[in-house]
Amino acid sequence: MDITPRIKQILHVLLSEKKSISVKDLAAKVGVSKRTVQRELGYIQSSLKPYDIRFMSKTGVGVWLEGSAEEKRRMFDDISQGDSYDVSNREERRKRLILEVLKEKGLKKLFYYSSQFQVSEATISTDLEAVGEWLNRYGLFVVRKPGSGIAVEGSEENYRRAIRAFIDENIDTRLIRDAYESDSSQESCEEFAKSSMGKVLNDDILKRVIGCIMGMNHTRVLTLTENSYIGLIIHISIAINRILKDEMLETADGWSGDLHEDEDYLLAKEIVLKLEEEFEIEIPEVEISYICLHIKGAKHEKISWADGKTVEMGNRELQDLLNEMIDAFDAEKAYYLKQDDEFIQGLLAHLQPTLIRLLHGMKIQNPILKEIQESYPDIYEKCSKVALVLGEKTQTAVPNEETGFLAVHFGAALVRLEGKSEQIRQVHIGVVCSSGIGISRLMSSKLKKVFRDRVDITAYGKNDITPYIIGKTDFFISSLQLDLQDAPVIYVNPLLGDDDIEKSRRMVYQYERMPEKLKTEDEFTVQLEEINLAAAQINAVIKYMDFFKVDNWITFKELLIAIGEKLSPYSDRSELIQEDIMRREKIATQVFAEFGFALFHTRTKGVVRPCFGVCMTKDLTAFMAPYFKGINVIFVMLVPDDENVRINNEILGYISTLLIEEYDFMEVVLKGDKEEIRGVLSKYLKKFFTKYLGGL
Known part of the structure; x- marks a missing residue:
């Protein structure tokens, strides 16, 4: 049965509902616009032909499916099989592409990825640019080699950091929760294999890795949190996949594989032995260190001290540490702080990951450390004494970043202690x-x-x-x-x-919970200038709004000429407009078939004021040229390349959000009446200006 992924999503919702549902609520559950759902519902009847089910709709009531429970169950089972990957979902596609690149580090041609993800090579090329930005954060780089393909370059250590970061960002904990609660790890693996991440991992390797890990029944593994457990599984599965393909896991420069043979290291060795036996391969020794590092950096339901002793959250030893920290902060107020349950629970929750980071030398960023030190010097100074207690217990130096986070907890407790409610501001x-x-x-x-x-x-x-x-x-x-x-x-x-x-x-x-930034006396003058500028630019957008109609079969290049001529009477500026729109379109197409419109926007020297234009066909029906994918309206937004770019971007950016979020705006546009469009545009820009004034 050939049903698009989006139709499957809509059917899943309708089959799960016991009564009618409004199109608005249906759109919210599917995660698309109301307009998109209305368009898709026009095609839903053909999907119901193999079943004794009818699609019903009634104004003021909603939409629903009519049929027996048995028939609905049969259809639900049919559409639940296979991959629900939506090729039009760019975010999902790029997540899969990142994992595919990390899994297959060697050279691959664009055609390989375009076939894998069912999109054009141009789309994959654009996706790779976005993926490259993500990889760059971890010291990895997408390299294009003409005639050979795409490769990822970077150290093994950075490569592992990227894998771990991706797992942390995209993990589905529900799937692994089933593995904890189920006696059959195979069932859990099969469900994971159907998920978005599972689809680009080797199903057989995944099953066998889970079998090995679960079969060990090791306490250190059983106490891993859900995210950390599945992270370990994926980490190992990708490594095994590369070893089976003879992709050697080289030691990165500066990597010290001489980890102390503690409980984690011995566990990593045990895991590697099990894997070697299962897959009949030889795993490089450096992989023991990488698995050990993963275990050390993972979150546990228990915390291990430096001497190997295990303590549970909330037990006597941890409570003693908590009391010592509070006494070190302020001996006079310690008794009252210890009675603050909100503070104690918050500090306990904060301590667990803090102790793990300190014990294993893991760094953390605190982007507001400087402001904490400057705004709350007394609290920060007292927390430096708290950090000494923590450092003595863990036998490590506590970084300033960790001290800053402690200051937030202790500072909030002091506010409550002094009988003040926390001053929450925007x-x-x-x-x-x-x-x-x-x-x-x-x-x-x-x-x-x-x-x-x-x-x-x-x-x-x-x-x-x-x-x-x-x-x-x-x-x-x-x-x-x-x-x-x-x-x-x-x-x-x-x-x-x-x-x-x-x-x-x-x-x-x-x-x-921090004070508002102080404003300078001359800021009022600056604000007046900004208000006058904003009012002038908004007035220009409304007053000079363009609306024009073109032939149904107009091509993209012909449309560019029409836009250029409409928005500027000067040939040189008209050509600049065309060139800048074309340049922007080559980066990534701005034709959004799922929303029914195109949004051609760019910054250009071809205009001297912000321009907003609406273009439709002469009979207000769809554009017929294949490039436009059946859309009904084209919006043009041009920002002059001058010193007022920020306010112009704010105005036109606000209008761009209306196209998706305000359905009545699009309803007026599709009627094709210029003055009605100008009226609704004026109404919303008035709201924008009011909000703009309130934000100054």
Whole structure:
């Protein structure tokens, strides 16, 4: 049965519902726009032909499937088989591509990956650029060798770091939870093999590795958390896969394989012996060190001290350590601090990963350490004494970064102790990408859904950040490397994985409890200038909004000529507009078939003011040229290449979010009436301006 992945997702929801469901709720559950679901529902009837099931819909009620329970169960079982990979889901595709590249380190041609992921070589080439940015963070580089293919270069140590980071970002803990609770590890493995990550791993190797590890019944393995356990399984599976292909695991420069033969090292040796027996291979000795390092860095439900003794969270020894730390912080207030259950539980939860990091020399970043030291010097100084207690117990030096995190816990406890409620404020975040229109808008939208009113988010281009912007922003989230000396920055994957969201969550939590940045006296003058500029640019966008119609069969190149001529009467500027849109389109197509529109946007010297235009066919039906994939409307957004790029990006970036998030905006556009479009555009830009004023 040939059913698209998206239709499968819709059917899964409808078959699971016992009553009707609105199209809006259906779209939310599938994770796409209401418009996309409405379009897909038009094709759903053909998928129901092999079954005695009918698709029903009623205005004001919703949509549902009508048929017997037996028939619905039969269809559910049929569509649940096989891979649910959605080729149009760029985020999912790139995750798979990263793992495929990590698993197969050798040379591969673009055709190999395009066949693997069912997309064109041009799409894979674009995906590889995004994947390359992620790999660069771990010292790995995608190298294109003409005539030979694609390869990944970097040290073995960095290669392993990348594998581990990917596992941490993309793990599905539910699958391994089943492995813990089930007597049959084979069933758990089969379910994992159907998952997105499982699809690019060798199913046979995976099963056999799980069999080896589970069969050992070792306490040190059984106490691993879910994420760490499956991480170990994948780590080993990829290594075995490479060894079976005679890809030797070289020792990286500077790697010291002489780890002390403690409990973890002996366990790693035992695992390697079992694997050698199972796969009838010889595993290099350095792999013992890598497995040992993975185990040491993994999270456990128990903590091992330096002498090998195991203690459980909450037992007497840990409680004594907690009391010593509190006494060292402030002997006079210690008694009251020990009565604060919220503080004690929070500190206990923080101590577990802290102790593991200290015992195994693992580093941690604290991007607001400087601000903690400057804003709360007394608390930080007291926490330095707490760190000495912790260091003496673990026989390690406690880094300043860890001391900074302790200061957050103790500082919050002091606020409660002094009878004050924590002063929670809105946090100001700057999200940065190359232009300030594209990726940063998508990142901002996702962050806003996570943090809602807790944050005020502004998207910036890389070159838009001025001292004034830094002065009013608490921290920045960026997918690019930034040269900002006086501002904390979190570097993230543009797709914002779970690990990126968690890093952002920690920063928001800490800044919520820190004082607002002080504003200078002359800032009011600067704000007035910004307000006047914003008002002028918004007025220009509304007043000069373009709407024009073209032939249904117009080609992309012909359309570029029409856009250039419409938006500038000067031939030289018209050509600049065409060239800049073409350049942007070559990076990645801006034709979004799933949303029913194209968004051609770029920064150009071809215009002197921000431009917003709407282009449709003469009869308001779909564009027929194959390049446009059946879309109904084309939006054009041009930003002049001048000193006002930041506010222009904000205005046009806001409009771009309307295209996806505000259904009534698109409804008005599709009617094809210029003045109605101008009216709804004016309505929303008024909202934008009000919000803009509130953010200053």
